[in-house]
């Protein structure tokens with residue numbers, strides 16, 4: 001199997017409730033808490049539960065750990081009562097209020113930290129909660145190299161490019177790029193740009209805002225305004241990156257929204273689910289820009305970590321151009337949280 005197909009097969013296996021072996025000198029065999037059924041647990045003998053440090057913190061387990069770094073995964077012993085449903089209730093904060101009064105949960109020493117991190121990343125790429133059953137090593141199970149998962153991003157291949165006339169932008173072209181994990185990112189190339197660095201927008205997918213016009217965020221208006229600004233600037237590029245929910249996927253984003261309905265802000269909702277506040281990186285964005293012959297950009301964003309991420313990935317940001325939309329009563333707190341907690345520039 002090629003590296004790419006290994007990665008894509010592993011993502012598909014986790015989604016469909018099968019086990020995956022994270023290959024290294026000390027392999028780790030895991031399956032998703034969300035998709036593994038009870039029969040599989042009993043017949044295959046799940047030994048322990050792997051959760052993220054953020055979720056362990058939300059469960060107040062951090063004080064029982066030696067190193068309470070939330071970026072470090074946490075392995076929990078599997079007590080007798082921990083069946084598939086009880087594990088789901090522990091790992092899904094949407095069920096925090098309904099957990100049976102069982103416990104305590106005992107952390108175990110984590111001897112395969114890098115493999116565990118790769119395993120949790122794989123769950124995120126599959127759009128699942130960062131929570132995995134750990135089994136005795138099973139050499140017959142399909143495997144993916146731990147290093148391939150850890151450094152999965154960088155390469156993209158062009159699938160196709162065609163004309164796509166848009167309203168007021170008849171000269172637009174669309175190009176689709178496939179990434180190592182199978183995601184298909186889209187570039188809209190507006191007008192003919194040359195000379196100074198083109199105006200570029202990295203837009204992270206937001207199904208709710210982009211398609212349904214949700215008022216909870218500013219993504220829909222930002223998308224439309226970015227295209228108009230690029231056209232007015234005599235051309236540039238909008239990358240539509242499939243990083244739904246700051247990289248946690250649509251299912252997990254709606255879980256975060258459900259937590260926000262209960263009073264958590266956009267940052268704390270992510271942490272409670274077991275994710276970092278922002279799980280995106282911009283390696284693939286940089287690779288796409290390079291494929292388009294662009295090495296220097298003027299970047300439309302309020303988010304300094306986008307500028308940093310793109311520069312780290314080798315694209316020069318000659319200028320940051322602010323991209324503010326008027327607030328509405330539904331997204332004012334969200335925008336304030338991004339300024340106050342996530343470092344977005346006013």
Ligand SMILES: Nc1nc2c(ncn2[C@@H]2O[C@H](COP(=O)(O)OP(=O)(O)OP(=O)(O)O)[C@@H](O)[C@H]2O)c(=O)[nH]1
Nearest residue numbers: 204205206217243244245246253256266301302303
């Ligand atoms: N997890 C999570 N993701 C969200 C939430 N609201 C919007 N998103 C996602 O956030 C991403 C958009 O990121 P923003 O933070 O709005 O903007 P940004 O792209 O970081 O910064 P700008 O370039 O200044 O717009 C999209 O992937 C949305 O799906 C939320 O409450 N939780």
Ligand SMILES: [Zn+2]
Nearest residue numbers: 206209217219
């Ligand atoms: Zn949005």
